[in-house]
Amino acid sequence: MELQDKLLSSYIAFEDNVDVNSDVHEIRSKAFQNFEKVGFPSKKLEAWKYTSLNSVLKQDYSLFPDEVEAIELADVKKYFIHEIDTYKVIFINGKYSSFLSQTTHDQYDVCLMSSALTSQKYKPVIEKYFNKIAKQDNLTSLNTAFATEGAYINIPKNTEVKKPIQIINFTTGAQTATMVQPRNLVVVGENAHVQIIERHQSLTDNAVLTNSVTEIFADTAATVDYYKIQDDKVTASLVDNTYAEQQSKSVVSVHTFSFGGNITRNNLNFFQKGEYIDSILKGITISEGKQHIDHHTLVHHITPNCESHQDYKGIYNDRSTAVFNGKVIVEKEAQKTNAYQQNNNVLLSDRATVNAKPQLEIFADDVKCSHGCTIGQLDEDALFYMQQRGIPKKEGKALLMFAFANTVLESVKIPEVKQRITKIIAEKLGVKIGFDL
Amino acid sequence: MSKYTEEQLEEELKTQEYKYGFYTDIESDTFPVGLNEDVVRAISKKKNEPQWMTDWRLEAFRIWEKMEEPEWANVHYEKPKFQDIAYYSAPKKKPKLNSLDEVDPELLDTFKRLGISLDEQKKLANVAVDIVMDSVSVATTFKKTLGEKGIIFMPISEAIQEHPELVRKYLGTVVPTTDNFYAALNSAVFSDGSFCYIPKGVKCPMELSTYFRINEGGTGQFERTLVVADKGSYVSYLEGCTAPSRDENQLHAAVVELIAMDDAEIKYSTVQNWYPGNKEGKGGVYNFVTKRGLCENNAKISWTQVETGSAVTWKYPSCVLKGNNSVGEFYSIAVTNNHQQADTGTKMIHLGKNTRSTIISKGISAGKSQNSYRGLVQINSRAENARNFSQCDSLLMGNECGAHTFPYIETKNKSAQIEHEATTSKIGEDQLFYCNQRGIDTEKAIALIVNGFSKEVLNKLPMEFAVEAQKLLEISLEGSVG
Known part of the structure; x- marks a missing residue:
């Protein structure tokens, strides 16, 4: 059965396992209907012109792996940033692993999406933020429809989180290919500060497809440092959809380090909703073999006096292909915007390919926008x-x-x-x- | 003097009327509206074309019928109704003249108001002018001089009669009929255009120039230009357009094919000033043009364009760098004002080794216009040591206009070196202040700055044309310039 059909037909069974009376369920149903309508992206879509998921979608994925396989810490320790003390929100095959995790509710919440979605205590936050900036597009809708688990991080105002938070998604799927859809929500209050490290790691040689969605809300003068380490096995593919909404004077930076994986697609979207905001998007990509790594960024300057800085470096070997599609939109109200975009690539092999599309759409006159793109040796x-x-x-x-x-x-x-x-x-x-x- | 502000400039820009908006009343021989195979056959018959040409047109028409109008461009407009257009219109009197005295005085008057004085140009500029008036050439000069060098420069309809072997060999080789919607349409119904052939080793002694005009209300204009530069030859080709003011939208879907054989060089310059519509965005020409050049070994093709007119422009002069060591260049100034929309740029396809390309694009948007640069740089896996430099600069005047950049860069070879940079800015207050301090009033200062902004491209135009181009810039942004 085609993956899309499989997903569509399994939704009813999925509904039996979740609370159909919650508000979130309505959001799910809508997202499901949307996915039913649009399906998986094809190369005909401009946004997917250079990336085809066909080879990945052919696998027969197990959608709801129920057995949580035990993992010895010693086996996976190397995937942690273990040199420092951190909070840990760890999932195995999409299910929470309390054994590996270290969460907290003291001063701030670093816990689970599943409990946030079901507990009354978190209802106001979920109502205010859940699925508010995630795009209603193909893969994000798919995630919204099926996702039940992920990290929930809520930092109240004037709070500095004492240590970094690690979010790691392990997949074990020893028997079959596995598809997981984590969903993270990060809400950072006024003048609060948080550092997050995220990683997706396959522990099997079977195929893995991860379709992850993260929503980040940064209130006034909040600071968010988000590091994505993508060094997965070549059998694992990842679609990462990250959305950040920023209020005045906030600084959100997302660093994406893409070294591993089969097909990796990063959709990174920033929306600026206040003044004097800084958005930082940076990445290093090193690829080899037949890897395909695609960075798709959007910075939407809606309000005046803001900045954005994008800097993506790539080194490509063998037959790997790389895509950089950076888009900056400056609305006409967003005067005095400074938007910089830099994309530098080095090709080490004659069979490697780079496709770059640094795009600017500018409607305001008093702005400084520049982009540079180089390919060389x-x-x-x-x-x-x-x-x-x-x-x-x-x-x-x-x-x-x-x-x-x-x-x-x-x-x-x-x-x-x-x-x-x-x-x-x-x-x-x-x-x-x-x-x- | 009173202070001249940007607001005033904007106001002037808005009220600026199209200077060349007049209409020549010449009796025309126009086909009924609509398009079908019979119309295509009739156009071909009217032109007294050989069978192969008719078949070629019909094939193109059948391909066109199956195609859909492209929608990817960043422009919004009411789609032309292709069955409401008359596909052929020619001035009834088609004089074959040797001197200007025999030309219809009304026509001459039109040219004079456009600022084109044939006799003056003949004497001073040493330019051979092949004037296209509603698709059919009515005056050709300097043909004899060119003939002595073996250069063929004539309307393409005549070339089909006189040099069918050349036309048949090269027509559609660079822009095939299947290329895109408008190219297919053009192939089916093109009425006329220019054909130019430069023999081996010949350096064309003068700038070749054609002035296009749309003259008949409600008629489409479908030009077809084919320039073939044989081995080691050189030609500089100029094309300039102005169109009279008309209320209904006029469709202009031209195809230009350039072929530069080994060691040849073609310089193709365009000044485009079709009617842009009035300040409410009503009327104006739709300019959907396919231009492409093919470079063999050591050949060079250089596109220079100054785009100030048209309500909607959709134009990507491209270079296919097939031969080793071939060079492609693209220099462009696109000015949009009021409700104009331009989506223009280039494609540089690197196939051969040591190929080089340069792209300099300057976009100036004012009023409520939208100006987009869309370009592709493609380095194929066998194109060793390919080199590209692209620069796209945009200048915005006012906050109701938009500037967009859509560069596509596709590289499959590690030895490629590609640089792309783009900037967007406005005329800085400090720049104006600096000029004011030195006694240059604001209006002159803006002119100075816009001129400086465009200089890199203006410099690439042939002398005679640079002056006209500057004049057009001034008219398009009048108040700000000079």
Whole structure:
């Protein structure tokens, strides 16, 4: 059976397991109807021109894996940023793992979506924020229809979360291919501050498809640092839909590090609803084999005096393909907007492909908007210079690539995350790094 | 003097009427409206075309019938009703003249009001002018001079009669009939256009120029231009357009094909000033043009365009860099005002090794207009050492207009070097202040700044044309410029 048909026919069974009387159920039904109408995206859609999900959708996925398989911490410890103390919201096959997690309700809520959706206590927050900025498009609708679990983070005003929060989704599916649809909600109150690290990790060689949706709301002067580490197995595919709505003076930054996975698609959407906002979107992509990595960003400048900074670096090897589609919309009310977009790519192989579409749509006259996009190679002269001074070619190349990616790395605020990313990059490039970044 | 503000400028821009809006009353031989196979056959017969040409048109028509009008462009307009257009219109008197004295005085008067003085140009500018008046050429000059060099420059309808082997060999090779909706339509019903062939090793001694005009109300204009530069030759081709003011929308779907063989160079410059509609956005020309050039080894094609007219523009002059070491260039200024919409840019398709392309696009939007740059740079896997530089700058005047950039960059070769940059800005208060301080009034300062903004492109135009282009910029943004 086609995945789409399977999803459609399983919705009724799914409904039996959830509370059909809750408000959320109405949202679900609507989203389901929408998905029924639009289906999975095809290459005919402009937004999916360069990315085809066909190969991924062919798999026969188990949609509701019920058995929570036990995982030994020792086996998965390497996927955690374990050097520092963090809150942890951990899921295995879409189900909460209390054994691996460390949540809190003290001062702020770092807990589960499932309890937030069903408990009366959280009703006002859910009513105000749930599914409010998520687009009514194909894959987000699909997630809204089926998602029951994920991380729920609510930080009240003037609160600084003491330690970073890790959200990790493990998939084990030893028997069959698995599809999971996590749903996260992050609400950050006035002048509050939170750091979040997110990771999707497959522990099986069977195919995994993750269709994740995250909504972030940043109130006045709130600060949100969000790090996405995508270093999954080549059998795992990911569609990540992240939406952020910002009020005045808030700063939201999302760093996406894409190194692994089969097909990875990042839909990152920012909506600016106040003045003096800063939105930061950065990413490093290193791909090899037949990987396909697609970054799709949107920054919607609706109000005046705001800034956005986008910086995406990519290094592509073998037969991998990469897409960058960055869109900046400046509404006519959004005067004095400063929007920067930078996309630099290095191709290491003749069979690798880069498709870039840095797009600007500007309706206001008093703005500074620029975008730059380059595709090129490492500087041969610089490499030669290093070789002359006794640095082997491989290390020299790695140095140059680190330098290339450094503008993104240097803005990572958690040193341990930076170290981890540096380590992953060094492994990818096959070098031991003898230098600190 | 009183302070000249941007508000005043906007006001002036709004009230600026189309200067060339007049209508020549020449008896025309117009077909009834509508399009079917019979009309296509009739056009072909009217032109006394050989059978292969008729078949070619019919094939294109059948393809067109199955096609749908494209909707991806960032423009909104009322779709032309293709069955309400008369597909052929020609001035009845088709004089074959050797001197200007024999030309219809009314026509001459039209040209004079457009600022084109044939005799003056003949003497001073050394330009051969092939004037297209409602699709049929009525005056050709300098043909003899060109003939001595072996250069063929004539209306394409005549070329089909006199050089069928050349036309048949090259027509539709760069823009096939299946290419897109408007190209298919054009292939089926094109009435006339220009054909130019430069023989091996010949450097065309003068700028070739054609002036297009739409003259008959409610008629579509379908030009077909084919320029073939044989090995080692050079030609600079100029095309300029103005159209009289009419209320109903006029459709203009032209096709231009350029072929630059080994070591050849073609420079193709356009000044487009079709009627843009009035300040309420009523009327104006729909300009849906397909322009493409093919470069063989070491060949170079350079497109330069100054787009100030038309209600809706949909135009992407492209280069297919097939040969090794070939070069493609695109220089564009697009000015939109009032309710004009422009979606224009280029495609650079790199197929050969060591191919280079440069894109410089300047968009100026004022009033309630929308100005989009849409471009594609494609490096194929065998295009070693391909190089591209793109720069798209937009200047916005007022907050009711929009500037959009849709660049597509597709790379399949690691040795490619691509740079793309785009900026959007307005005329800075500090820039104006600087000029004012030095005794330059605001109006002149704006002119200075717009001129500076456009300079990179204006410089690429041939001398004779640069002046006219500057004049057009001034008219389109009058009040702000000069």
